Structures are given as C-alpha cells and as structure tokens.
Amino acid sequence: MTTITRRVGPGDRGRHLTLDEFIDADFEEGWLYELACGVVVVTEVPEVLHGRIVSRVAKMLELYERNGGRAMNYRAGKAGCAVRLPGMQSSRRPDQAVYFFPPPTGDDPWTRWTPDIVIEVVSEGSEVRDYNDKREEYLRAGVMEYWILDPRPRILLAQKRFGDVWQDVLVPADAVYHTHLLPGLEVRPGELLGPAEAE
Numbered sequence: 001m002t003t004i005t006r007r008v009g010p011g012d013r014g015r016h017l018t019l020d021e022f023i024d025a026d027f028e029e030g031w032l033y034e035l036a037c038g039v040v041v042v043t044e045v046p047e048v049l050h051g052r053i054v055s056r057v058a059k060m061l062e063l064y065e066r067n068g069g070r071a072m073n074y075r076a077g078k079a080g081c082a083v084r085l086p087g088m089q090s091s092r093r094p095d096q097a098v099y100f101f102p103p104p105t106g107d108d109p110w111t112r113w114t115p116d117i118v119i120e121v122v123s124e125g126s127e128v129r130d131y132n133d134k135r136e137e138y139l140r141a142g143v144m145e146y147w148i149l150d151p152r153p154r155i156l157l158a159q160k161r162f163g164d165v166w167q168d169v170l171v172p173a174d175a176v177y178h179t180h181l182l183p184g185l186e187v188r189p190g191e192l193l194g195p196a197e198a199e
Contacts, residue, residue, distance in 0.1 A: 038089035
C-alpha cells in the first residue's frame, strides 16, 4: 500500500486529517501544528514572553533534578515530544512534559507513552485550547497533573488527577505550589511568570 505524504501549511488550518495522515505529513516550517479531534490547528511561534516562561519552567525542573530531586526519565518541550490520542484523532505538543518511566519499546512511542506532568503556557488566543480542549485530552491520555501558567491573570492552575476527573488548585503569583509527584519542589508562579510589567 502506497502512502501519500501530505504537505501541510498555515492554509490548512481547520482541515480534517486522520491522526495517521497528520503523523505522516510534511509540515511547512515557521508554524506550530497540532491535531484536535481530527482538525488541524495552526499557530504562530509564540511571543517572547511565552518563550521566557517556558525557559524558566525548564530551568526549574533541571535544577530540581540536579539538586537531588526525583529523577525524571525524560523531559522535553514541543520539539521533543507528543501526546497522541488515536480515539480522539488528536496530537498535542506541550510546552513541557515530564515522564518518570521509560518509553515503551517499538516504533512511535508517543501513542503509548503518557507524560506524568504536562505544562502549558497560555498565549493570547490559546485560552480555549489550553483551558478547555487540552484539559479534556490530557485527562483522557492519562496525564497525572496538568499545569497551566497564565501570564495575564498571573496564576498557575494546577490540575491534579482525581480518578477520572481533574481536581483544580488555583495558585496566585505570590503563592507556592507543591506536588507529591516532585517531592521537595517549590513551584513559585511569580518567579516563573517573571516581572508583571517588564516583559
């Protein structure tokens, strides 16, 4: 059976593809692509503020592990991981994902390897995706905690798995969040979000 590689670019926003077609696609560079329930989502590369917050999160996790915190088998951002849900025909690329256990053997681990913690930083225009769409998808995927860092209200919304639902913990910028998944880590939203006006 011959596979046809599809070229996908910004003009394909809203196009319907299967998960297999999306995985095999050839993507035009300069944009970010996800698949949400069979529909192509195209976004621009996020603004500098977004990148700075993601960088701070990555550094926090790196320092935590380096200083004797719980070992992470794998930690990556958009370019290094994917959360795929074949039943929902979705493929997401989180800003940061933490995996405590090794990947399954065989090809395409992303359909069978679920991150324990997923972190998204809200950009202008991504609110519905981050707060609604991805919330359901990450729950269905089996993620244990889903953190949303939002620079405009300056909050961290930590969603912790409670059976088959999320239990929400709203953490203001001046507070500290603790998770049993990373014992000893103090997550300070204000430090991760950076100065309120300077960015």
